[in-house]
Amino acid sequence: MATVLTTDLAFDQIMVKHPQRGELILVNEDGEVHAYRNSCPHVGVGLDWGDGRCLVAPGELLCAMHGALFTAATGLCVAGPCAGKSLTRVPVRIDEGRVVCD
C-alpha cells in the first residue's frame, strides 16, 4: 500500500517518517522530489543534528557528524570521508500534490 509522506510540496528539504523505511530526507528541487534514507554511508547515522535539516545550500546536503557533502539530485557524496559513496535512494512520486512512496 502506498504511504503518503507529505501533503505539502512547499518545502526545500524536510525529514519524514516512513513506517517501514524509517526516517527519509525529502528534497524538492523545482518540483522534482528526491528521497533518501537518513543514514550517512560513512557510519550510518542521520545527517542532521536532530532538527531535520541537512540542506545547507541549494542542491547540497551536509552530514553534520563529519562533514560529508552530498549532491541532492543524485545522493552521491562528493566530498568528505565517504566520497564516492551514495545515500540510499527511496523511490517516491508526486500524486495530486502529495509525495507518495509505494
Ligand code: FES
Ligand atoms: S557520519 Fe556522515 S560524515 Fe561521518
